[in-house]
Amino acid sequence: MLKKLFKYEWKYFWKIPTAINLFLIIITVIGVISLTSPFWSLDIAGMDIMLGLSIFFYILAIAAGSIAVTACIAIRYYKNVYTDEGYLTNTLPVTARQIILSKLSIGMLWSLITSAVVLISVFSLVYTAILSYQEMDIIYEIVQEFPGFLKAFKEENGISFLLFLLIGLIQLLLSTAFSIIKMYTAIALGQLFSRHKVAGAFLWYIGEYVVFEIITSFIRNFRVPSFSSGLFSIYISAGFYGSFSDFLLPSMLSSILFILIFGGGLYFLTEHMLKNRLNLD
Amino acid sequence: MEALAEIKGLTKVYGNTLAVNHLNLVIPRGRIIGLLGPNGSGKTTLIKMINGLLTPTAGSILINGCMPGPETKAKIAYLPERTYLQSGMKVCDLVGFFQDFYEDFNKDRAFSMLSALNIPFTAQLKTLSKGTKEKVQLILVMSRHADLFILDEPIAGVDPAARDYILKTIISNYNENASILLSTHLITDIENILDEVIFIRDGQILTHMPVDAIREEYGQSVDAYFRRVFAC
Numbered sequence: 001m002l003k004k005l006f007k008y009e010w011k012y013f014w015k016i017p018t019a020i021n022l023f024l025i026i027i028t029v030i031g032v033i034s035l036t037s038p039f040w041s042l043d044i045a046g047m048d049i050m051l052g053l054s055i056f057f058y059i060l061a062i063a064a065g066s067i068a069v070t071a072c073i074a075i076r077y078y079k080n081v082y083t084d085e086g087y088l089t090n091t092l093p094v095t096a097r098q099i100i101l102s103k104l105s106i107g108m109l110w111s112l113i114t115s116a117v118v119l120i121s122v123f124s125l126v127y128t129a130i131l132s133y134q135e136m137d138i139i140y141e142i143v144q145e146f147p148g149f150l151k152a153f154k155e156e157n158g159i160s161f162l163l164f165l166l167i168g169l170i171q172l173l174l175s176t177a178f179s180i181i182k183m184y185t186a187i188a189l190g191q192l193f194s195r196h197k198v199a200g201a202f203l204w205y206i207g208e209y210v211v212f213e214i215i216t217s218f219i220r221n222f223r224v225p226s227f228s229s230g231l232f233s234i235y236i237s238a239g240f241y242g243s244f245s246d247f248l249l250p251s252m253l254s255s256i257l258f259i260l261i262f263g264g265g266l267y268f269l270t271e272h273m274l275k276n277r278l279n280l281d
Numbered sequence: 282m283e284a285l286a287e288i289k290g291l292t293k294v295y296g297n298t299l300a301v302n303h304l305n306l307v308i309p310r311g312r313i314i315g316l317l318g319p320n321g322s323g324k325t326t327l328i329k330m331i332n333g334l335l336t337p338t339a340g341s342i343l344i345n346g347c348m349p350g351p352e353t354k355a356k357i358a359y360l361p362e363r364t365y366l367q368s369g370m371k372v373c374d375l376v377g378f379f380q381d382f383y384e385d386f387n388k389d390r391a392f393s394m395l396s397a398l399n400i401p402f403t404a405q406l407k408t409l410s411k412g413t414k415e416k417v418q419l420i421l422v423m424s425r426h427a428d429l430f431i432l433d434e435p436i437a438g439v440d441p442a443a444r445d446y447i448l449k450t451i452i453s454n455y456n457e458n459a460s461i462l463l464s465t466h467l468i469t470d471i472e473n474i475l476d477e478v479i480f481i482r483d484g485q486i487l488t489h490m491p492v493d494a495i496r497e498e499y500g501q502s503v504d505a506y507f508r509r510v511f512a513c
Contacts, residue, residue: 004381012367080367087365091332092382093355194296280334 001094005102016072017110021117024065028121031058035128058125062118069114073107074183078201082191086280096275100184100267107180108173115176159249167249171256178263182208185266188273212262219258285310285429285460286331291340293326293484300326302484303340308429311457315471315478315492315503316464319511323484324464325362328433331462332359345428355384358427362434362464364414368407372400372417379421391424394450398443412439419447423454430461436470448474468504478503480510 031054034040040051080089081099089099127139153161186208190201286308293301301323308314316324329335331342333349344353366375372395379386395402398416406414415438422430432451436444444467452474455461465471478495480488487510495506 001382008378008381012369084361084363084365085367087334087359087361087363088367090334091354091357091359093351094382095351277336278334279336280329 001092002098002102005094005098006105009102009106013072013076013106013110017069017114020065020068020072021114024062024114024117024121027058027061027065028124031121031125032128035125062121066114066118069110070179070183073110073180074187077103077107077184078187078198081274082187082197082280090274090278090280096271100271100274104177104180104184108176111176111180112172157249164248167252167256171252171259174256174259174263178259178266181263181266181270182212185270185273188270191273191277191279208266215262216258219254283310284308285345287341287343288327288331289341291327291330291342292338293323293330293335294338300484301330301337304484304486306479306486306489308460308462310428310460312476313451313455313461313463313474315468315475316462316481317468317478317503317507318481322481324481325433326484327481328359328431328462328464331431332357356428358383358422358425358430360418360422360430360432360435362437364406364411364418366406366414366418366421369405371403371405372409373402375406375417375421376402379424383425385426386421387424387426390454391420394420394424398446412443415439416443416447419450423450426456426459428459430455430459430463432461432463434465435463436465436467444470468507469502472503475503480507482511 034054040047079085080103092099150161153164157164183205186205187201189204190197190199193200284307286306288304288306288308291301291304291306292299304323304327316327318324326335330337331344331349333354342349345356347353370378376388376391376395379391380388392402395417398413398420400409400413400417400420406417409417415435419432419435422432430451435451436447439447448471451461451463463471463475472492475492477489477491479486492503495501495503499506499509501509
């Protein structure tokens with residue numbers, strides 16, 4: 001049954017995320033083409049402002065695209081499980097766990113695809129911008145230096161770069177699942193309100209955010225310096241706090257543990273709400 | 282014969298409102314049962330609890346000896362009073378969807394009924410009228426070989442000509458081990474197909490008796506008896 005749920009979830013939840021990602025790709029292509037054009041080297045008054053505005057709107061579009069995909073994942077879950085469509089979803093001969101897992105998996109897939117598109121987009125633009133200033137191809141340089149980097153990484157940190165990537169991948173998957181589960185839990189708890197259930201879901205989401213911020217800041221201050229449940233901020237912080245073995249590995253592992261404990265807790269709460277506390281209007 | 286469904290002490294409270302009040306009910310096999318009552322009497326609440334869409338405040342529901350869950354959902358064909366299908370899906374995709382999830386679904390029967398009512402297979406649900414959407418839902422539900430059919434207002438939104446077809450379909454598409462629980466306000470239209478009626482008011486069962494017994498005992502049709510019992 002889970003396979004069938006996956007099939008239909010994918011089949012009926014691809015159009016809008018695909019359109020958003022296509023939009024992001026088009027923006028990137030326009031950005032790359034415009035960066036390579038000789039227009040920017042013209043000596044026109046107000047060129048700096050135009051460049052600044054272009055970068056601002058690019059960042060705005062990328063952020064809006066990412067947020068839109070996240071919103072789509074939440075809306076899909078809410079609509080399919082807790083509105084009129086929920087009358088079908090919740091009368092299928094499947095378990096609450098199968099419903100959540102099917103939606104979570106497809107949601108994660110779209111979230112990861114969008115993150116990859118955003119990453120490639122930013123890289124393409126930065127790479128194009130660097131190329132316009134440097135004659136040496138930076139990718140060629142990285143490829144040349146890579147074997148040496150791998151050796152140095154292992155010598156310095158006592159762990160292979162591949163293992164580091166594997167841990168990073170696990171953390172990426174878990175933090176993606178965690179961010180979606182937080183929305184699902186808020187939607188489920190929003191159903192406890194007799195009216196304004198969507199507003200209730202927003203309130204729960206804000207509540208979750210505040211609680212997790214307090215917990216992470218507590219861990220950060222008393223246990224692991226610069227601990228964060230997010231992968232990105234750990235990488236950023238690594239630059240300030242030292243080597244991989246000193247900072248990054250303990251921080252990544254504690255972050256994984258954090259997500260497993262709290263994400264697992266939220267998952268079971270969401271499942272409990274759907275299985276034992278369902279009350280469709 | 283073993284009862285199809287047994288409901289004991291079922292209660293549902295919404296805030297300060299008692300929607301279903303310590304309700305006891307046994308649904309036998311092989312019967313078409315009308316669930317009748319005025320607006321707000323608790324019909325839909327009862328139906329939703331049997332289908333696991335509402336969590337009871339108290340009491341128990343057993344269908345084929347099981348509490349509402351995946352096992353009972355595989356045996357209950359439920360038609361809600363609203364459009365519950367994804368509007369972006371095509372009619373033929375919906376048939377495929379039901380076939381994928383319900384082992385007792387008969388695809389040929391569904392396509393035959395869709396043809397009889399001139400519903401295009403390739404049409405997207407959102408392009409169809411409200412009445413046609415209701416027909417599609419009813420066809421999908423009645424194309425199953427379920428043990429218990431629960432139909433909440435199945436004929437309210439369709440034209441009188443289609444009503445006859447639908448009622449004919451309801452009678453012909455269930456077997457002697459299955460039962461149909463049918464909730465409606467259009468008593469006159471369905472009276473002739475009913476074996477039993479349940480009158481419900483304020484979340485409690487007032488009467489549960491065979492239709493013939495009402496005619497013999499009170500010398501009235503179900504519709505007339507309903508009007509007398511629920512007179513304002």
